[in-house]
Amino acid sequence: MTEDIGKKLTTPKGKFALEKHIKEAFENSDDGKSGISDACAAVVAQEGSASKKLFSSKLFLENIHFDLTYFPLKHLGYKMAAIAVSDILAMNGTPTGLGMSLGVSNRFSLEALEELMGGVRIFCKLHKVKLLQFEVNTSLLGLAASVSAFGEVMPDKMLARKGAKENDLICVSGDLASAYTGLILLEREKKAFEADPNTQPDLDNYHYVLERYLKPEPRTDIIQALAENNVMPSSMTVVANGLAAAALHICNASHVGCDLYEGKLPIDLLTFQTLKELDIVATTIALNGGEDYELLFTIAQKDYDSIQKIKDVSIVGYVKDYASGCNLVTNDDKLIPLTAQEFAE
C-alpha cells in the first residue's frame, strides 16, 4: 500500500457508515424503490425480454490471488472487476452490474479502501456497468474480496463450454503468457528487495507484461467484433488458468478432443524474449501459466474468412474426435497430451 505513504490516514469506523461512504461515490442504482443500500441487488429485466440472467462470482484472497506489496490497490479493484466480467463475456453476455463484498483488517485505512474502490469505479464507468451491491466485513486475515458480475444474454445467443464440434477451428484472443511473465518479474523484484532493501527495481523495459498482469481488460471488443461479423462460436470460455486448462474445459464439456499447434500460439515478442532471459519456455507459460483472461472459442470452418477480419484473434488448432484426446502438436511435430494441474484427480 505504497499509496498511503505520507498521507494522513483515516481509520474506518462503523460498517454501515463506511459502506455508505463508499457507495456514495458510485452512480446511484436506485430506481425509486430499492437501491444499493438494500439487502439485495434488484436487477430489472428488460420489458418483454426473454433474456437469461447471467451471474458469476469470484473469491479473491490476499497472498493467494494477489500480493499487496506490489499490486496497487486501484489496479486490484479494476482487475477483480475485469475478471468477474470476463465470465459474463464468455457466455456471450452483456455485463450489466457488479457486486462486491470485502473483508478488510484494521490495517486498511479508509483511503486504502477508497483507492481499491476507485479502481472499481473507473471500471464501472468505462464498461458501463453499475455497482449493485457492496458490503464490508472485518477480516483478521488480510484482504478478502468476493466479486460478482451480472449480465444477460438472449437464449439463442448464449455460449457455453459445451458445443464444440469435430473439425471446428479453435481461436484465442490477444496473446498468451505475457501476464504471467509480468507476475514472474514482480515476484523476482520482491525477492530482490527482501534480500537487499536498497536494491532498485529493474522493470523499465517490461511495461507491456506488467500492464498485462496488473491491468487486464475484459475482451468486450472481441464479443462485439464476433457479432458484427456474424460469427457465432460453437463454444467459449475464459483463459484464466492457462490455455491447456481452458481447452480441456471446452473439450470435456463438449466431449471432443483437440490439437493445439505450438507454432500457432500467440506469444508477444517481448514476452518471448523476457521468458528466454529467465530460462523459461514460453509454450509452458502459455499452456499452464494463467492470468491471461483472454477468450478461447471454437468456430465452424465456414467462418474461417469472417474470423480473419477480426483483429487480435489467432487460430491455434482444431477440434478432433474424443478418442484422439487433447494434444499439443509441437514445433518438431510431436503430440504431447495437454495437462493442467487443476484437473489432477
Added chain:
Amino acid sequence: MTEDIGKKLTTPKGKFALEKHIKEAFENSDDGKSGISDACAAVVAQEGSASKKLFSSKLFLENIHFDLTYFPLKHLGYKMAAIAVSDILAMNGTPTGLGMSLGVSNRFSLEALEELMGGVRIFCKLHKVKLLQFEVNTSLLGLAASVSAFGEVMPDKMLARKGAKENDLICVSGDLASAYTGLILLEREKKAFEADPNTQPDLDNYHYVLERYLKPEPRTDIIQALAENNVMPSSMTVVANGLAAAALHICNASHVGCDLYEGKLPIDLLTFQTLKELDIVATTIALNGGEDYELLFTIAQKDYDSIQKIKDVSIVGYVKDYASGCNLVTNDDKLIPLTAQEFAE
C-alpha cells in the same frame, strides 16, 4: 473439525476435479446447454415474466463469522445458505438459487468439504433452491466462503428498507437474543476447555439457544403467511446485527423515526433466564447482539387484525416522524436513543 477424528481422510487434489466431485452430489442445474460447470450461473426468467431478479452475496470468514472449534461444518453450510436466502426473503422475494465460492487451506480434507457442502445440499432440498455456481480456491488463511442467493419478485410485490410511514406498526418475527446467547455459551465453553482440556461441556439445558445460533431457519413461513393474509408490509429488512441496527436501517431509508417498546421485545423465557445467570441484560442483546436472522417489517394500522392471525409475529413499536428520532421506550417509560456500533460515523 471434530467430525474428522478417527476417519481416514482424503486430500483434495486438483481444483476442477474437486469442484466436479462436489457438484455431482447436487441436483444438476443443466438445462441442456449451460450448467453448473460453466463460467456463469444462467438464470432463466419465467416466460413472459416481468419479475425483478434479486441477488444477495455474503462473505463469511473463519474466526470472524464462525469458529470451527465448535461450529459443525454441516451446520455451517446450512447456516450460510440460510443467511444468504434471508436477504431474498426480506425483499419479499422467492429464493431460486445459490452460488458458493470457497477458499480452503490444505488442512481441509475432502471429507470436511463434503460435510460443509452436505449442509448446503440439505438446505437446497428443504428450501427448493438449486446450487447454480460452485468454485473452490486455495486459502492460506482459514476457511473463506462467499455465498450468493438468487431470487425473484414481481415489482409490485417488492419490499425494501424504504417505505415505512408514520404511524405504521413495527413487527418482528420469532424471538430475539436467543441465537446470540447460544454464541455466548459456546464461547464460554471454549474458554473453559482451553483453560482445562479435561473440563466437560455443560450445555445440556441450552438446546434451544444453541440451535438458534447453529441452525437458523430463513423465515419463508412468515413471507407466505403475510401473502395468505393479504398483508403487504410497507418496508422490511433482516435482523442480522441486532434489532437496533435493523430498525435504524428501515428508519434511515424511509426517513422516519420510531419508538420500540422494551416490554414488547419477544424474548424467549429460557434465553432471558440464561442471560440473567450470565448477568447480562436481555434487552441489550436483543437490540445489539445479532445472529437472529428474523424479519423486521412495518405494516399499516389497518392491517392490525390480519397480523394477529399470523403465528410468531410480535408488534414491537410504532413508526414516528423523522424529528422524533429512533428510540427505545424502556419498561420504566424512559426514552433511550437506539444506537448500533455498525452505524458509528
